[in-house]
Amino acid sequence: MTDLDAFRAETRAWLEANCPAEMRTPMRTEKDACWGGRHFEFQSEAQKQWLTVMGERGWTVPDWPASYGGGGLSAAEAKVLKEEMAAIGARPPLTSFGISMLGPALLKFGTEEQKKDYLPQIARGEIRWCQGYSEPGAGSDLAGLQTKAEDGGDHYVVKGQKVWTSYADEADWIFCLVRTSTETKHGGISFLLFDMESPGVSTKPILLISGNSPFCETFFDDVKVPKDQLVGEENKGWDVAKYLLGHEREMISGMGLGGERQALGASVGEVEPLLRAEIAAFDVDVLAFAAMSERFIDQLKAGEAHPAMPSLMKYAGTELNKRRHELIMAAGGSDALEWDSERSRGGKSARDWLRTKANSIEGGTSEIQLGIVAKHILRLPGA
Amino acid sequence: MTLTDDQRMLHDSVAPFMADEGSIKTQLRHWRDIGCKDGFGHGLWKQFAELGLTGILIPEAQGGAGLGMVEAGLVLEEVGRNLTPSPFLTTAVAAVRALEGSAQADRWFPGIVAGEMVAALAIDEGRSHDPAKVSLAATRSGNGFTLNGAKQFVVHGASADVVLVAARTAGAPGETDGITLFAVERDASGLQVDNVALADSSKAARLTFENVSVDADAVVGEVDDGWTPLSRALRSGRAGAASELVGVAAGASDMTLDYLKQRKQFGKLIGEYQVLQHRAAHLFGEIEIARAAALKAAQLLDAGDPRADLFVSVAKAKAGRTSALAVQEGVQMHGGIGMTDEHDIGLYMKREAVLSEMFGSHRFHAAEVARLSGY
Ligand SMILES: Cc1cc2nc3c(=O)[nH]c(=O)nc-3n(C[C@H](O)[C@H](O)[C@H](O)COP(=O)(O)OP(=O)(O)OC[C@H]3O[C@@H](n4cnc5c(N)ncnc54)[C@H](O)[C@@H]3O)c2cc1C
Ligand SMILES: Cc1cc2nc3c(=O)[nH]c(=O)nc-3n(C[C@H](O)[C@H](O)[C@H](O)COP(=O)(O)OP(=O)(O)OC[C@H]3O[C@@H](n4cnc5c(N)ncnc54)[C@H](O)[C@@H]3O)c2cc1C
Numbered sequence: 001m002t003d004l005d006a007f008r009a010e011t012r013a014w015l016e017a018n019c020p021a022e023m024r025t026p027m028r029t030e031k032d033a034c035w036g037g038r039h040f041e042f043q044s045e046a047q048k049q050w051l052t053v054m055g056e057r058g059w060t061v062p063d064w065p066a067s068y069g070g071g072g073l074s075a076a077e078a079k080v081l082k083e084e085m086a087a088i089g090a091r092p093p094l095t096s097f098g099i100s101m102l103g104p105a106l107l108k109f110g111t112e113e114q115k116k117d118y119l120p121q122i123a124r125g126e127i128r129w130c131q132g133y134s135e136p137g138a139g140s141d142l143a144g145l146q147t148k149a150e151d152g153g154d155h156y157v158v159k160g161q162k163v164w165t166s167y168a169d170e171a172d173w174i175f176c177l178v179r180t181s182t183e184t185k186h187g188g189i190s191f192l193l194f195d196m197e198s199p200g201v202s203t204k205p206i207l208l209i210s211g212n213s214p215f216c217e218t219f220f221d222d223v224k225v226p227k228d229q230l231v232g233e234e235n236k237g238w239d240v241a242k243y244l245l246g247h248e249r250e251m252i253s254g255m256g257l258g259g260e261r262q263a264l265g266a267s268v269g270e271v272e273p274l275l276r277a278e279i280a281a282f283d284v285d286v287l288a289f290a291a292m293s294e295r296f297i298d299q300l301k302a303g304e305a306h307p308a309m310p311s312l313m314k315y316a317g318t319e320l321n322k323r324r325h326e327l328i329m330a331a332g333g334s335d336a337l338e339w340d341s342e343r344s345r346g347g348k349s350a351r352d353w354l355r356t357k358a359n360s361i362e363g364g365t366s367e368i369q370l371g372i373v374a375k376h377i378l379r380l381p382g383a
Numbered sequence: 384m385t386l387t388d389d390q391r392m393l394h395d396s397v398a399p400f401m402a403d404e405g406s407i408k409t410q411l412r413h414w415r416d417i418g419c420k421d422g423f424g425h426g427l428w429k430q431f432a433e434l435g436l437t438g439i440l441i442p443e444a445q446g447g448a449g450l451g452m453v454e455a456g457l458v459l460e461e462v463g464r465n466l467t468p469s470p471f472l473t474t475a476v477a478a479v480r481a482l483e484g485s486a487q488a489d490r491w492f493p494g495i496v497a498g499e500m501v502a503a504l505a506i507d508e509g510r511s512h513d514p515a516k517v518s519l520a521a522t523r524s525g526n527g528f529t530l531n532g533a534k535q536f537v538v539h540g541a542s543a544d545v546v547l548v549a550a551r552t553a554g555a556p557g558e559t560d561g562i563t564l565f566a567v568e569r570d571a572s573g574l575q576v577d578n579v580a581l582a583d584s585s586k587a588a589r590l591t592f593e594n595v596s597v598d599a600d601a602v603v604g605e606v607d608d609g610w611t612p613l614s615r616a617l618r619s620g621r622a623g624a625a626s627e628l629v630g631v632a633a634g635a636s637d638m639t640l641d642y643l644k645q646r647k648q649f650g651k652l653i654g655e656y657q658v659l660q661h662r663a664a665h666l667f668g669e670i671e672i673a674r675a676a677a678l679k680a681a682q683l684l685d686a687g688d689p690r691a692d693l694f695v696s697v698a699k700a701k702a703g704r705t706s707a708l709a710v711q712e713g714v715q716m717h718g719g720i721g722m723t724d725e726h727d728i729g730l731y732m733k734r735e736a737v738l739s740e741m742f743g744s745h746r747f748h749a750a751e752v753a754r755l756s757g758y
Contacts, residue, residue: 262756263752263753263756263757263758265753265756265758266757266758268758277746277749279753279758280749280750280752281700281704281745281749283749283752283753283756284696284700284701284704284745284748284749284752285672285701287676287693287694287697288672288673288675288676288697288698288701289672291384291672291675291676291678291694291697292671292672292674292676294384294675294679295384295385295678296675298384298385299384299385302385312664312667312668315664315665315668316668316672367661369664370661370664370665371657371660371661371664373664373667373668374657374661374663374664375660377664377667378640378660378663378664378667379644380640380644380654380655380660380663381643381644381652381654381655382651382652382654382655
């Protein structure tokens with residue numbers, strides 16, 4: 001038996017003993033996602049326990065160093081863990097912008113103190129984070145942001161407005177891009193972390209077309225932020241922001257698989273022949289994309305991936321995910337159009353379908369991703 | 384899914400070889416313009432042999448390189464990129480897989496390894512790929528069989544020394560049981576070969592069998608169980624065709640990107656227009672996805688993984704659609720010059736059409752994906 005086989009056997013036994021039965025059932029609504037944080041209301045005791053045991057083991061972030069609250073697993077071991085969790089249908093113990101976005105940026109750009117301070121809390125789901133990037137006048141043109149951070153000695157004074165801040169009203173802390181200099185567009189941006197309970201922070205929810213309200217307008221009215229909460233150097237936040245975006249895009253691209261690698265056609269039941277043909281063509285695309293995701297991850301680990309590849313993954317994955325939900329709606333017919341009925345599980349298909357339309361907008365639109373590929377990979381002129 | 388050092392070395396030697404010796408100008412255009420009956424050069428096939436490529440899948444004990452589909456795929460991607468005409472896919476990949484382990488292998492492998500033999504596959508009888516729908520009849524007579532019927536789309540059929548013929552010894556068309564695979568010499572009496580030029584200037588024969596007698600030892604594998612060697616040939620042929628299609632797509636796309644960077648209209652390089660940039664970037668993504676799918680299929684085949692059939696169909700379907708997009712965008716973005724015979728981009732379009740049909744179109748394979756996924 002190799003070490004990896006032994007690890008697999010131990011992992012399987014541990015999961016068997018520690019993953020509550022209820023956490024092995026598919027998630028039914030958005031509420032089943034566990035976000036953690038100061039104000040999170042657990043749906044059940046099982047949900048809380050699952051987060052606790054996985055957090056203690058560092059298995060919410062299996063490949064982070066153990067000294068920062070991670071599992072300290074090798075890439076191969078982390079893959080085994082993922083496979084074993086999938087084998088029993090285990091839910092992710094934690095859904096977190098801290099894990100998928102801020103964490104990797106802190107690991108790369110944070111001071112030793114910041115790492116020791118924030119990373120273990122992220123791993124255990126104790127701080128829920130939100131992302132303060134977009135502003136009313138700065139969406140695709142993110143570097144056009146205006147929110148100001150003025151020097152107040154040992155702290156900054158932040159004033160301005162953010163928009164589209166997902167879950168700002170439920171988050172504990174924000175990672176936020178601010179302008180510390182107006183001399184150059186990209187060179188005057190800094191990356192700050194601060195508590196959403198700081199005086200001067202307020203949020204106003206925005207309702208989405210799906211009927212849910214996951215994001216907000218966020219206002220900063222002379223918010224004091226200690227200077228040791230600056231990540232990276234002052235005026236060099238754009239590098240941190242871009243690095244983080246790479247991870248965000250990678251995360252969003254995974255949604256093209258709809259969380260599952262199984263053929264869509266196998267789950268939609270009887271459909272008319274033309275739709276069946278469309279679904280089969282979609283399944284070809286999704287299975288081929290699964291192969292590319294696997295190759296991309298392997299290339300990333302081997303240091304062989306082009307730095308602009310996450311843009312391509314994000315583009316391809318999100319366009320597929322939108323197509324998946326168009327097909328689910330088509331297969332569902334009039335049943336899928338019911339908005340609040342019990343039979344439609346509260347309009348789950350329709351709401352999911354509408355939510356996916358944001359996939360090609362959030363984290364940078366598809367057009368922006370294609371522009372990045374054209375410029376940085378294909379080296380087309382003037383792009 | 385990254386390449387090993389050996390695989391990288393193979394790629395690094397094959398890529399410049401194919402670009403120089405197998406270039407469009409020296410091979411495809413040359414043989415086309417002189418009206419060669421084979422559509423490819425035997426000299427180049429010999430060079431393939433000298434590089435150890437003709438025996439790439441043949442076990443070392445039988446004089447081959449003993450490598451797998453991943454390696455064959457690397458070669459085929461370069462073949463596709465340069466539109467290099469050769470019997471590599473039919474002979475060194477599909478036929479070798481069909482013959483492996485049989486008594487017929489001992490007979491034909493040495494010639495294949497030496498680059499002196501060409502083998503062809505005679506499977507399809509109708510105008511679209513449907514390998515179970517064999518009706519060409521093989522009836523027992525004496526200690527052998529008599530073959531009657533017809534085949535089409537037998538690629539390199541007229542150049543082949545041996546043709547692997549799927550015939551029906553039992554059952555009905557549409558059934559996979561009752562098919563027997565025969566190795567028939569091309570000059571067997573009663574076998575009429577009509578050499579047909581295809582759109583891409585390759586050659587695929589129509590064969591007519593009129594009381595063609597073969598000995599019992601012409602059977603590859605078992606009588607009535609030709610589906611087993613045939614499936615091996617089809618799996619590797621399909622995966623190989625997917626890799627070649629990825630090469631065709633990449634070659635067309637590279638040519639187009641070069642053009643976008645040099646052609647000026649309205650005082651700008653046309654590559655500066657965002658509408659073309661986005662289409663080029665989308666195409667690049669599709670090619671990357673198709674390449675990953677082809678690699679995945681090859682790896683699963685080499686590992687003997689049960690999911691191989693599913694991924695072979697995914698790869699063939701994805702590569703077919705992707706290369707169709709690549710050649711269509713290629714001709715369109717070249718504007719008028721793309722419509723001329725003088726320019727190479729149109730040659731990619733013609734090759735794509737033939738390769739996409741060979742071993743099953745993207746529609747055939749999407750239907751396979753559905754069937755293998757249980758719907
Ligand atoms: C569900 C959801 C969640 C989000 N969560 C967050 C969050 O948590 N934090 C956060 O900071 N932001 C968040 N966003 C904001 C998101 O990042 C922006 O919406 C996105 O970057 C696009 O900016 P915009 O909405 O201002 O659109 P615009 O930039 O105004 O774009 C409008 C249209 O013009 C196109 N366009 C713009 N520039 C170009 C160009 N150069 N070339 C071609 N086309 C162009 C775009 O592609 C788009 O189609 C979220 C958005 C959504 C929908
Ligand atoms: C079969 C055939 C018959 C023809 N017959 C005639 C005829 O009888 N009389 C005649 O005068 N001409 C004729 N033409 C020429 C034809 O009108 C031109 O080929 C056509 O206008 C395109 O110009 P081009 O070939 O120089 O391509 P280009 O202008 O170089 O275009 C190359 C690519 O760049 C794209 N492109 C160029 N500018 C832009 C832009 N601003 N924004 C976005 N994309 C852009 C084009 O769409 C194309 O995809 C014929 C062409 C063909 C193929």
